[in-house]
Every structure is written in structure tokens, then in C-alpha cells.
Amino acid sequence: MQRRAVAIYLVFFAILGAAAYGLILTTSAPSVSVDAETTYQSGTDVTFGDRTYDLSVSGGSGELSWTNESAVFQNTLENGSTVAPTAVVWEDQTARQEATFDAGSTIAFNGSQYEVSTNGSAGTMTLTNPDNPADNTSVEAGGTFTYQGYDATVTAVSGDSATVVWGNPYLLLIETENVTDPTEATLVEQRDLAQAATLDPAIYDEINTVNGTQVVTYRANETNVPVSEYFDPVERYTFEEGDTLAYQGNETTVDAVNNETVVLTRPGTAVETVGLSEGENTTIQGTQYFAHFPSDSSVRILPTDERYSDYKASLDRAEDYDERVVGFWGIVDLSIAAVIVLVATALLPVRG
Numbered sequence: 001m002q003r004r005a006v007a008i009y010l011v012f013f014a015i016l017g018a019a020a021y022g023l024i025l026t027t028s029a030p031s032v033s034v035d036a037e038t039t040y041q042s043g044t045d046v047t048f049g050d051r052t053y054d055l056s057v058s059g060g061s062g063e064l065s066w067t068n069e070s071a072v073f074q075n076t077l078e079n080g081s082t083v084a085p086t087a088v089v090w091e092d093q094t095a096r097q098e099a100t101f102d103a104g105s106t107i108a109f110n111g112s113q114y115e116v117s118t119n120g121s122a123g124t125m126t127l128t129n130p131d132n133p134a135d136n137t138s139v140e141a142g143g144t145f146t147y148q149g150y151d152a153t154v155t156a157v158s159g160d161s162a163t164v165v166w167g168n169p170y171l172l173l174i175e176t177e178n179v180t181d182p183t184e185a186t187l188v189e190q191r192d193l194a195q196a197a198t199l200d201p202a203i204y205d206e207i208n209t210v211n212g213t214q215v216v217t218y219r220a221n222e223t224n225v226p227v228s229e230y231f232d233p234v235e236r237y238t239f240e241e242g243d244t245l246a247y248q249g250n251e252t253t254v255d256a257v258n259n260e261t262v263v264l265t266r267p268g269t270a271v272e273t274v275g276l277s278e279g280e281n282t283t284i285q286g287t288q289y290f291a292h293f294p295s296d297s298s299v300r301i302l303p304t305d306e307r308y309s310d311y312k313a314s315l316d317r318a319e320d321y322d323e324r325v326v327g328f329w330g331i332v333d334l335s336i337a338a339v340i341v342l343v344a345t346a347l348l349p350v351r352g
Contacts, residue, residue: 034292034311036300046301049285053274060293062276064284071270074255075247077262079174083187085167086153088237089246095189095235096167097150101125103160109137109147120159149199168192170237176259184240185254185262191234193227203230276301279311 040046042057046064053064077083085096101107103118107127114127129135139145141157152166170187198205203216207227215224239245243254245264252264274282276291281304288304292311302311
């Protein structure tokens, strides 16, 4: 009797599990989809309003891009920040030094004469000791090297020459004392007097203090002269809102000055992009759209307020199917476990 009951339950759970597994195999998952008048292929042009975008699609995501020829670029300089001599240029500037090293020429470097060579395609300048070719220094455009006691920057390299800039940095100062609404700022040269004395062969390297005054001493006659008289005054350059300033190789406009920052702006051309992700909202020309990718190389872009409800319904159907499949797998697992237990029970010895 016991084994007969086990057999009945065994058949029941076997049929139940097989039925659930059969449903899993014979049903297909509904795809998430939403119809649209146009399906855009990667590499095509897409127009929204008065703007045409280049479309790129790959791996279920995409991007719209367009060239903004009226872009405005902005640089913000903080009050008290340091500005490199390579960053700013104005007429009769003294703290910034610039030189062009012609390929094939020689320059004074490391206490000797070095030959200059340039590689325009690689963007490098090389200084080589002709008496010892293994003694050489190569610097890429944008790189730095020690020259005349300064950290010099190679700002440009061509096949014929290299441009090198060096000098003292500047401190940006905005006068805020007794000023509620500043409109101007000043770049003040930051000079290392000890370095300046070391680089000047006419005076000793040390700067001394005599009767409370800093002095330097001539090597020729041991005469002291006040530092303030021997060295030129530090360079100061003041500019105000509306002025132009050459900054980082571009002519910029001093757009705004406040207690904390100076804002520089310049017009230019920029490639602007709009990202596209499956089901995610994005704003294009002031309107909300969402994207659906029917394939790895195509996309449908639809207005959110009109079509997102259709997309959400399709998404819900796919999620409901996944949940049901999980439930069927649970039935299969339970049936297998029940069959194992029933078989083990049937094999138990019967008393009497």
C-alpha cells in the first residue's frame, strides 16, 4: 500500500515537472518593442527642429552629435591663484621670455653649446652635445626642461624650429578691500630674488640684509646696492571687464570680475553631443524623447509624452514573462526534489 501511494505521487510530480519544463521550452519571451514611423540607422543624419545631427549607434546605445559654430568657451581664474608665464601674453611683457630655436642652430645649454634638432611629425625638440652625442635632451611639445635656471616649456614644434617659453609666474590679485563690486584684477610677477641673483654673473649669489635693507653685492668692487634699486620692479598687469587678454593661445574677453574669480570667455567651434540609452529620457531641442534600440545598429527616437506609455506596457509584458518563467523553474525544481524524496521513501524497508 505504501509503495502504491508513492508511485501515484511519483507520477504526479513527474507529470507536473515535465509540464512546467515543457511550457518553458515551448513559449518564447516577448520582446520589448515600440513601433515608430522611422527607424534610424547608425551613420545617418537625423533632424530635430532646425538642427541636423550625426547619429552613431553601437551595442544598444547611441549618440547624436552636431557642430556648434557659435560655442562660447570659458576659463575661470581664482583670486590668489598662480598663472604660468606660458598662459598669458601682452605687449611689452617682461616676466615672460620666448625664443625660437631653429633646427640646426646651436644654443647655450648646461654650460656648453648644444645643437638643436626638431621632429615636426613627432612633435619633439632635441638638444645634443656635439662633443658627446649621448648627452642629449628630448622634449615633446607641451613638455618642460630646465633652461637658464627656469622651467622652460616647449610650446610648439615644427620641422624647422621649436618655440620655447620661460619666465616668472604671476599671482592673480583682485582688490577686495573697501571694494564691494570689483571690476578689475592684476597679474603680479612672482620673482625668486635668490634665483635672480644666482643667474646674474655681475653680483654674488647671496642676498644680504644691511641695516634692515636687502642688498646685493657687486663682484667687481664689493659694493652693496639695495635690491629694490638693482632689480627692475616686478611686473604688474591690470585689466578690467571688457578688456581682451591673450590666454592659453586664444584671445579672450574679460567677461566678469567678482571678489573671488575672473571669468574669461572666447567664441569657438565645438562638437556637442546628446547621449541615447535604452528607455532613458533625453532632451533634444527642448523636447523630451526616449530611445529604443531594435538592433545593435539602429534606434527609434520617440516623444516621451506620446509614446512612453506604449513602451512601458511592452516592458511590463517582458517582465511578467520573466517572473512566470522563474515560477515554472521553481515548479521543476520542486518536482525533482519531490521525486527524489519519494524514490528514497519507496526504497525504505517495510516492517512486518
